[in-house]
Every structure is written in structure tokens, then in C-alpha cells.
Amino acid sequence: MGIEPVQKRHGANLFILYMAIGLGLTVLVSVASISFGAADMQLATVWEAIARYNPALMEHQIIHTLRLPRTAADLVVGCSLAVCGAIMQGTTRNPLADSGLMGVSSGAAFAIAFSLAFFPGSDYWKVMIFACFGAAIATGMTYFIASLGRRGMTPQRLVLAGLSISMLFGALSQYLAINYDLGKALAYWTAGSTTGAQWMELLLVSPIFVGGLFLALALSPSITVLSLGNDVADGLGIRTGLVKGLSTLVVLVLTGLAVVIAGPLGFIGLITPHIVRYMVGVDYRYIIPASAVYGALLTVSADLIGRIINKPYETPIGIVLSIIGVPYFLLLARKQRREFE
Numbered sequence: 040m041g042i043e044p045v046q047k048r049h050g051a052n053l054f055i056l057y058m059a060i061g062l063g064l065t066v067l068v069s070v071a072s073i074s075f076g077a078a079d080m081q082l083a084t085v086w087e088a089i090a091r092y093n094p095a096l097m098e099h100q101i102i103h104t105l106r107l108p109r110t111a112a113d114l115v116v117g118c119s120l121a122v123c124g125a126i127m128q129g130t131t132r133n134p135l136a137d138s139g140l141m142g143v144s145s146g147a148a149f150a151i152a153f154s155l156a157f158f159p160g161s162d163y164w165k166v167m168i169f170a171c172f173g174a175a176i177a178t179g180m181t182y183f184i185a186s187l188g189r190r191g192m193t194p195q196r197l198v199l200a201g202l203s204i205s206m207l208f209g210a211l212s213q214y215l216a217i218n219y220d221l222g223k224a225l226a227y228w229t230a231g232s233t234t235g236a237q238w239m240e241l242l243l244v245s246p247i248f249v250g251g252l253f254l255a256l257a258l259s260p261s262i263t264v265l266s267l268g269n270d271v272a273d274g275l276g277i278r279t280g281l282v283k284g285l286s287t288l289v290v291l292v293l294t295g296l297a298v299v300i301a302g303p304l305g306f307i308g309l310i311t312p313h314i315v316r317y318m319v320g321v322d323y324r325y326i327i328p329a330s331a332v333y334g335a336l337l338t339v340s341a342d343l344i345g346r347i348i349n350k351p352y353e354t355p356i357g358i359v360l361s362i363i364g365v366p367y368f369l370l371l372a373r374k375q376r377r378e379f380e
Contacts, residue, residue: 108237111238115297122289125327129323136308137306138308140201180200
């Protein structure tokens with residue numbers, strides 16, 4: 040994989056155009072997410088609830104306490120996971136890399152289940168720490184298993200190791216759910232949902248979210264060079280160990296944050312960077328911010344679809360994303376197999 044000079048179709052102008060389109064679509068879908076749901080409301084009522092909130096009206100309470108924080112959570116989660124996927128694909132040079140497929144999300148989910156079982160009543164920060172710690176353990180196990188053997192770490196071995204770790208931690212989470220009576224709440228949470236998102240939780244994690252995004256953007260030029268290979272990066276003076284360490288830190292923190300809010304959602308970090316590359320090229324200075332926008336768009340859209348396809352019941356985001364992501368993953372894996380044959 041090489042970095043071509045900036046061309047017309049992948050230049051700054053197209054990047055700005057696609058960012059504007061993505062932001063516009065995200066705003067439109069977010070408005071639809073706030074407007075539509077199990078309770079039917081007129082658009083005038085929705086805008087009145089936003090502009091002139093009256094806590095005495097049930098419709099206004101639904102908008103302010105349920106739909107607005109839920110949509111905000113969708114934006115944060117989608118943005119975080121898409122950025123993580125872009126970083127992982129760039130630093131590992133593995134087009135199949137994703138926090139869900141690499142076991143990171145499952146490790147964070149298991150750690151949260153562990154905290155619920157053995158440390159009930161933990162505050163939000165403790166749960167967040169557990170999630171990041173679990174993500175770190177899963178990441179370390181994935182890389183260790185993938186590096187065993189004479190051939191060392193390859194993209195295929197990394198994905199297989201990640202899937203194995205995901206299944207392991209998924210099974211352990213179910214074990215805790217059964218034996219410690221975590222019950223239906225954990226089952227629905229592991230399916231992926233932002234139904235219970237609250238403003239206080241979003242405010243608590245917002246500094247971490249913003250800090251993680253800024254660090255990802257700061258690392259993007261180095262990730263572009265690193266995506267050419269370690270030898271090239273070393274030759275150009277990139278401190279590969281530092282860049283990979285900071286990139287891993289961003290992935291762990293943003294994945295842990297997303298899992299705490301919505302559960303272990305998959306495929307956002309896999310699908311979004313690939314779509315973005317067709318638009319803006321292979322420069323991660325463009326890929327990472329565009330992935331943030333289009334990842335948010337994908338997640339809000341999936342949540343909206345899950346709410347309206349079977350009203351008044353809801354389909355968790357994770358199920359909608361799986362319906363979209365599994366065929367995409369199979370096509371991508373088939374393409375990668377052909378390239379290595």
C-alpha cells in the first residue's frame with residue numbers, strides 16, 4: 040500500500056466537499072432521530088420542545104430526557120468507534136482491523152460485567168476504568184496470540200486471534216450474567232443500545248472523548264507514514280514505538296468509552312474507514328476526521344432504523360449493524376483472500 044501524491048479527486052477540495060456532505064446528512068438524520076420513535080409526534084412539537092422546553096408536557100420530557108441524549112450518545116459512540124477502526128487499520132496495515140473484531144470491545148464488555156458482578160454500585164468513572172482495563176487485556180492477548188509461530192503476526196492471524204478472544208470474553212460475560220443474576224439488562228446491553236443514555240453520563244465522558252479525538256488527529260500524519268510500513272516510517276524519522284503506543288491508548292480509551300455508553304457494538308470501525316477511503320484517499324489526515332463524521336452518521340441511522348422497523352418495539356443498534364456489517368465483512372475477507380492467493 041503506497042501513498043500517492045495529492046491528486047484532484049483525493050485532494051483537499053474533495054475532502055471538504057465530502058465532510059460537508061457527511062455533516063449535512065448527520066444533522067438531517069439526527070433531526071429525524073429526535074423526531075421519530077415509539078411515540079408519534081408532530082415536527083412542530085419537537086421544535087417547540089427544543090426551543091421552549093416545558094417540563095409539564097410529557098412530549099417535551101420525552102424529547103429532552105430520552106431522544107436528545109440518545110441521539111447525542113449515538114454520535115459519540117459512532118464517532119469513537121469509527122476513529123478507532125481507522126487508527127487500527129492504519130497502524131497494523133490490516134484492512135480487517137476493528138475494535139469489535141479484534142476483541143477490544145468484548146474485553147471491555149467483560150470487564151464491565153465483572154464490575155457489575157463483583158463491585159455492584161460502582162460509579163461511572165470506576166466502570167469506565169474497568170472497561171479500559173478489560174480492553175487493554177484483550178488487546179494484549181490478541182497481539183500475543185497473533186505473534187506466535189514462525190510467520191509472526193500477519194493480518195489474517197490478527198483477525199483470527201481477535202475473533203477467538205472476542206468469543207472467549209463473550210462466553211465469560213455470559214457466564215457472569217447467568218451465575219450472578221445480571222439478567223435481562225446485561226443481555227440487552229451486550230446487544231448494543233443507547234436507550235438508557237443520560238446527559239450526566241455524556242457530560243462526564245465528554246472531556247475524554249474530545250481529548251481522544253484531538254490526539255487521534257494529532258497522530259494522523261504519523262499514522263499515514265506508518266501505514267507504509269515500519270521500515271519506511273523508521274527511515275523517515277517517525278518514532279514508531281511512540282506512535283503505536285499513543286494510538287493504542289486512543290483505541291483503548293475511546294473503545295472503553297463507547298462500550299460503557301452503548302455496549303459492544305461491532306462493524307462501525309470496519310465499515311466506515313473503507314467507505315471513507317473511496318472518498319478521500321489514503322491520507323489519514325483526511326481518513327480520521329471523515330471517519331468520525333461518517334461513523335456518527337452510520338450509528339444514528341442504525342439506531343433510527345431499529346426504532347421504526349418494528350414500532351412500537353425497538354431493535355438494538357448492534358443487531359441492525361450486524362445485518363449490515365456481516366455481509367460487508369465476508370465480501371472484504373473474500374477480497375483479501377484473493378489478494379494473498
